[in-house]
Amino acid sequence: MFCNQCEQTAKGIGCTIAGVCGKNEEVADLQDLLIHALQGLSLYAREGRKLGIVDEATDLFTLEAIFSTLTNVDFDPVRFVALIERAVELREAMKARVAAKGGATDFNQAPATFIPTGLATELAAQGKALNLLERLDADVNIRSLKQTVLFGLKGIAAYADHAAILGQKDPTVPAFCYEALTMLLSSDLTLEQGVAMVMKAGETNLRAMELLDAANTGTYGHPIPTAVPLGHRKNKCILITGHDLHDLELLLKQTEGKGIDIYTHGEMLPCHGYPELKKYPHFYGHFGTAWQNQQKEFPNFPGPILFTTNCIQKPRDDYKDRVFTNGLVGWPGVKHISDKDYSAVVKMALAMPGFTDDVDNGQVLVGFARNTVLGVADKVIEAIKAKAIRHFFLVGGCDGAKPGRDYFTRFVEQVPNDCMVLTLACGKFRFFDKQLGDIGGIPRLLDVGQCNDAYSAIQIAVALAKAFDCGVNDLPLSLVLSWYEQKAVAILLTLLYLGIKDIRLGPSLPAFISPAVLEFLVTTFGIKPVDTPEADLKAILG
Numbered sequence: 001m002f003c004n005q006c007e008q009t010a011k012g013i014g015c016t017i018a019g020v021c022g023k024n025e026e027v028a029d030l031q032d033l034l035i036h037a038l039q040g041l042s043l044y045a046r047e048g049r050k051l052g053i054v055d056e057a058t059d060l061f062t063l064e065a066i067f068s069t070l071t072n073v074d075f076d077p078v079r080f081v082a083l084i085e086r087a088v089e090l091r092e093a094m095k096a097r098v099a100a101k102g103g104a105t106d107f108n109q110a111p112a113t114f115i116p117t118g119l120a121t122e123l124a125a126q127g128k129a130l131n132l133l134e135r136l137d138a139d140v141n142i143r144s145l146k147q148t149v150l151f152g153l154k155g156i157a158a159y160a161d162h163a164a165i166l167g168q169k170d171p172t173v174p175a176f177c178y179e180a181l182t183m184l185l186s187s188d189l190t191l192e193q194g195v196a197m198v199m200k201a202g203e204t205n206l207r208a209m210e211l212l213d214a215a216n217t218g219t220y221g222h223p224i225p226t227a228v229p230l231g232h233r234k235n236k237c238i239l240i241t242g243h244d245l246h247d248l249e250l251l252l253k254q255t256e257g258k259g260i261d262i263y264t265h266g267e268m269l270p271c272h273g274y275p276e277l278k279k280y281p282h283f284y285g286h287f288g289t290a291w292q293n294q295q296k297e298f299p300n301f302p303g304p305i306l307f308t309t310n311c312i313q314k315p316r317d318d319y320k321d322r323v324f325t326n327g328l329v330g331w332p333g334v335k336h337i338s339d340k341d342y343s344a345v346v347k348m349a350l351a352m353p354g355f356t357d358d359v360d361n362g363q364v365l366v367g368f369a370r371n372t373v374l375g376v377a378d379k380v381i382e383a384i385k386a387k388a389i390r391h392f393f394l395v396g397g398c399d400g401a402k403p404g405r406d407y408f409t410r411f412v413e414q415v416p417n418d419c420m421v422l423t424l425a426c427g428k429f430r431f432f433d434k435q436l437g438d439i440g441g442i443p444r445l446l447d448v449g450q451c452n453d454a455y456s457a458i459q460i461a462v463a464l465a466k467a468f469d470c471g472v473n474d475l476p477l478s479l480v481l482s483w484y485e486q487k488a489v490a491i492l493l494t495l496l497y498l499g500i501k502d503i504r505l506g507p508s509l510p511a512f513i514s515p516a517v518l519e520f521l522v523t524t525f526g527i528k529p530v531d532t533p534e535a536d537l538k539a540i541l542g
Contacts, residue, residue, distance in 0.1 A: 001015065001016060001017075001018075001019075001025040001028035001029055001128070002014050002015070002016055002131070002133055002134060003015045003019055003023075003028050003133070004133070004147075004510075004511040004512050005071060005147075005151050005154070005485070005486060005512070006020070006021060006071045006484055006485050006486075007398070007400060007402065007483050007484045007485070007507070007508060007510070008020045008021070008400055008401065008402045008484065009511050012508060012511055013511055014511060015028075021071050021072050021314075022072075022075060022314035023075050024075075025124075025128075026077050026120065026121070026124040027074075027075050027076075027077055027080065028127075029123075029124040029125070029126075029127030029128040030077055030080035030081070030084070030120065030123055030124050030127055031068075031069040031080065031127070032127040032128075032130055032132040032133075033080075033084055033116075033123055033124070033126055033127030033130065034065060034068070034069060034080055034083050034084050034087065035066075035069060035132060035150070035181070036110075036111050036114060036127070036130055036132065037084050037087035037088055037091070037111065037114060037116070038062060038065055038066065038087050038111075038181055039109070039111035039181045039182065039184065039185055040087070040088070040091045040109075040111030040112045040113070040114050041058070041062065041087050041088075041090055041091040041094065041178075042062075042111075042177070042178035042179075042181040042182045043107045043109065043111065043112050043182055043185075044091055044094040044095045044098055044105070044107075044112075045058060045062070045094055045174075045178045046175075046178045046179065046182055047098050047103045047104050047105070048094050048097060048098050048103065049175060049178070050103065051098065051101045051102075051103050053094070053097050053098065053101065054171055055094065055097075056169070056171075058090050058093075058094060058174075059169075059171060059174035060161075060164055060169075060174075061086060061087075061090060062157075062174050062177055062178070063157045063160045063161045063164065063173070063174060063177065064157075064161050064328065065083050065086075065087060066153060066154055066157035066177060067154065067157040067158045067161045067328060068080070068083060068328050069154060070154040070155070070157075070158055070485060070486050070487070071484070071485040071486065072485065073309075073328050073329060074328050074329060074330045075314060075330065075331045075332065076330035076331060076332050076336075077120040077124070077332070078120060078332075079330050080120070080123075081116075081118075081119075081120050081123060084116050084123060085116055088114065088115070088116055091112075109185050111185070133147060136150075136184060137187075137189070140514045140516075141191060141194075141514050141516045141517055142189055142190075142191065142194055143514075144512055144513055144514035144516075144517045145189075145191070145194030145195065145197070145198055145517060146183070146184050146189070146194065147512040148198050148201075148489070148493070148510075148512065148513070148517070149180050149183065149184070149194075149197050149198055149201050150180070150184060151486045151489045151512065152198070152201040152202070152205065152486065152489045152490045152493045153177060153180050153181070153201065153486075153490075154486035154487075154489075154490075155205060155485075155486040155487035155488070155489055155490025155491070156173065156176070156177070156201065156204055156205045156208050156490050157177060158309075158486075158487055158490075159205065159208040159209055159211070159212045159452050159487070159490070160173045160174070160208045160211065160212075161328075162212050162215070162243065162244060162309065162452070163208065163211035163212040163214070163215045165215075165244065165246050166215035166216070166218075166219050166245075166246055167215065168211040168212065168214050168215035168218070169211070170207060170211055172204070172207065173204055173207060173208055173211070176200065176201070176204040179200075180197065180201065183197055195520070198493060198496075199493070199496065199497050200497075201490065201493045201497075202490075202492075202493035202494040202495070202496055202497030202498070203494075203497045205490040205491065205493060205494045206455070206458075206494045206497065206498070208490075209452050209454060209455035209491075209494070210455055212452045212455070213452070213453070213455045213456065216245055216274070217369075217371075219245070219246075219276065220245060220249070220274035220275065220276040220277055221274055221275035221276050222275075222369065222371035222372070223270065223273030223274055223366070223367040223368075223369045223371070223372065223449060224273055224275060224367045224372060225273070225365055225366075225367040225368060225372060226272050226273045226278060226365065226366050226367045227363045227364070227365055228264075228269065228272045228285055228286050228363055228364050228365075228366055229284065229285035229286070229360075229361070229362075229363050230285060230286055230287075230361040230362050230363055230364060230433065231285065231358070231359040231360045231361035231362070232261075232263070232284075232285060232287065232355040232358070232359050233261065233284065233285075233355060233358045233359075234354075234355055234356060234357055234358050235259065235260070235261045235284075235354055235355060236258075236259055236260045236261065236303065236349050236350055236352070236354035237260060237261045237262070237263055237301070237302065237303040237349065237354045237355055238251065238255065238260055238261075238262055238263070238303050238304055238305075238306060238345060238346075238349045239263045239264075239265050239287055239288075239298075239301050239303060239304070239305045239306070240262060240263070240264060240265065240268055240305075240306045240308060241264070241265035241266045241267075241268055241288075241305065241306070241307055241308070242266070242267065242268060242306075242307055242308030242309045242326075242327075242329070243267050243268070243308065243309045243450060243451075243452075244308045244309040244326075244327065245271055245274065245277065247306075247308040247309070247326055247327065247340075248262075248264075248268060248271055248277060248308070249276075249277060250340050250342065251306065251342055251345070252277065252280045252282070252283055254341075254342045254343070254346060255282060255342075255346055255349075256280065256282065258346060258350070259350075260282060260303075260346065260349050260350070260354075261282050261283075261284040261285075261354075261355075262280075262282055262283050262284065263284060263285055263286060263287040263301075264285075264286045264287070265286070265287055265288045265297075265305075266288070266426050266429075267425065267426050267450045267451065268286075269286050269364075269366060269432075269447075270366045270367070270447060270449040270450050270453070272286070272366050272367070273366045273367025273369070273449075286364070287301055288301075298315070298316070298319050299316070299318055299319045302352055302353050302354050302355060302356075303322075303348075303349050303352050303354055304322045304323070304324060304345050304348040304349050304352065305319070305322060305323050305324070306324050306325075306326060306337075306342070306345055307323065307324070307325045307326065307329045308325075308326045308327055308329065309326075309327050309328060309329060314331055315331070315334065320333070320334055322348060322352070323335070324336070324337055324342075324344065324345050325337070326340070362433065364432055364433050364447070365443060365445075365447060366447045366449070367447070368422070368443075368446035368447055368448055368449075369448055369449050369453055369456040370448075370456040370457075370459040370460050370463075373446065373448075373456075373460050374459075374460065374463055376442060377463060377464070377467065379440060379441075379442060380442065380464070381464070381467050381468075383439060383440050383442070384468075384476065387418075388418065388439055388440055389418065389419070389420055389439055389476075390416065390418040390419050390476065390541070391416075391418075391419040391420075391476045391477070391478065391540070391541060392419070392420045392421075392422060392475070392476060392477045392478070393411075393412075393415055393419060393420070393421050393422070393477075393478050393479075393480060394421075394422045394423070394424075394457055394477065394478070394479045394480070394481075395408055395411060395412055395421055395422070395423050395427070395428075395431075395480045395481075396422070396423045396424040396425045396427050396428060396448070396451075396454075396457075396481060396482070397424075397425050397427040397451070397481040397482035397483050397484075397488050397491075398425060398426060398427055398451070398482055398483050398484030398485060398487075398488045399425075399426040399427045399429055399430065399482065399484065400482075400484040402507060402508070403507075404506065404507030404508065405427075405430060405482060405507050406430070407506060407507060407530055407532070407533060408427060408430045408431065408480070408482055408506075409430040409431045410533045411480060411533040411536065411537070412430075412431040412434060412436075412445075413431070413434065413533075414533050414534065414537055415436075415444075415537070416537075416541070417437070417439075417444075418439070419444070419541075420439065420442070420444055420445075420446065421436065421444060421445050421446070422446045422448050422457060422460075423445065423446070423447055423448065424447070424448040424449050424450065424451060424453050424454060424456075424457060425450060425451035425453075425454075425488075426451070427481075427482040428447060431445075432445075432447065448460075451487050451488065451491065452487070454491045454494070454495075458494075458495075458498065461475060461477060464477075472498070472499075472500055473499070473500065473501050473502070478502065478504070478540045479495070479500065479502075479503045479504065480503075480504045480506075480530065480536070481503060481504065481505050481506075482505075482506055482507065483505065483506075483510075489510070492505070496521075496525055499525075500525075501525050501526040502525075502526040502527075502528065503525070503526070503527050503528070504527075504528050504529070504530050504536060505527055505528070505529060505530065506529060506530030507530065508529070509529055
């Protein structure tokens with residue numbers, strides 16, 4: 001295997017024996033083979049679109065299948081066998097429809113005629129033989145650009161899949177997926193074309209995040225400022241972690257009136273701010289802090305744990321007997337729920353002790369998405385003009401266990417009192433409970449939401465720029481971002497597509513970025529690796 005798609009890749013180069021994330025070589029090879037199979041499907045799907053053939057079922061499958069290869073989603077080889085076989089079935093069905101309309105079907109690329117061998121071990125051998133990433137291109141810079149598109153594509157698919165679950169779809173998103181997957185097969189891609197595809201990935205991800213924003217707010221209302229307890233109360237309990245609001249809603253409905261409290265973990269924290277979710281009285285609090293503490297936290301939770309969509313990492317043996325997975329998430333030997341019926345989770349929660357006392361560990365505020373922030377835009381603008389607010393820092397992104405992430409905690413702790421901190425995604429757990437006070441009644445630490453709520457942060461920045469009649473890059477705003485996996489890659493590409501400059505990125509730069517591509521990003525967009533909090537604050541504020 002060779003995998004360098006996440007920030008924690010071995011030695012900053014690539015995982016070659018087993019993934020730092022926990023996936024083994026078999027799963028890695030099956031994921032590569034699934035991408036290969038999807039490339040074959042994409043060849044015919046693109047041709048079909050030229051003939052007016054747009055099949056929504058195929059589009060939705062493609063998004064889900066790409067999403068399944070994102071870091072920390074699915075480690076179950078059996079499920080990848082089914083996805084690979086389905087990709088080939090859909091490829092052949094699309095090929096037949098294209099042929100019936102007189103379209104081209106004589107593609108000579110290997111994915112167009114790939115036949116799966118059947119068993120997981122045999123399919124894994126096929127995937128291993130592909131040497132997928134290293135064979136993308138002989139030119140290291142073209143290969144770097146292709147990898148950037150591929151990894152960004154995985155983030156795009158994740159957001160589009162979430163949005164589709166709540167009914168928000170746009171055929172241009174899967175259309176780009178097909179285009180990008182076939183582009184990876186090109187043997188004569190130029191640097192200019194590669195850069196253009198990277199920018200188009202950013203543009204497409206903006207649309208995917210817009211769809212998800214519309215899905216979440218259209219279904220559950222715009223988030224409002226909400227205090228979330230960090231302690232617990234005496235009662236039975238279930239912990240839910242992941243990203244999918246629909247899964248949380250179903251769990252809340254299925255536990256209503258049963259004497260069970262629901263606690264969030266990770267990126268589920270912002271869900272407490274949605275009116276249609278917070279209306280449930282048993283939706284109580286948040287359990288757990290940062291990503292790297294998951295293995296310590298979860299054994300201490302006295303109830304079952306439900307992982308939804310992409311999550312954090314493979315559960316430890318001493319608590320995986322009370323772990324349930326849902327949707328795409330899967331690990332061998334862990335109970336998986338495929339029909340959204342959480343009765344087994346409820347039954348276990350009632351059988352387990354739950355919390356036997358009340359503990360007050362304080363609270364945190366969530367719900368500062370664009371609707372809330374722009375609702376007090378006049379106060380913000382006036383505070384900027386009066387120099388009560390000197391600067392805004394967006395400090396957010398992914399969390400992870402790799403050393404160096406304490407940078408973000410120390411950075412926020414040293415942000416001057418006349419500056420605001422906006423945050424989003426699970427990177428906020430490095431500092432989300434810091435008491436930073438307020439400026440004119442506006443909290444200095446504003447939780448914008450999940451990683452996809454980068455869309456909200458963008459809308460806030462655009463609105464402020466309009467109010468001051470300037471560009472976003474002219475605002476007193478600096479982005480200090482952490483990254484771990486491919487949704488963060490997709491968001492970064494969106495920011496670059498929008499022309500946002502001088503982003504600080506850490507704790508380390510992507511291993512798949514070649515020196516020449518990095519030089520292009522530095523020269524064109526001013527991307528900088530994080531230094532020390534002291535040095536970066538001095539450089540930004542003077």
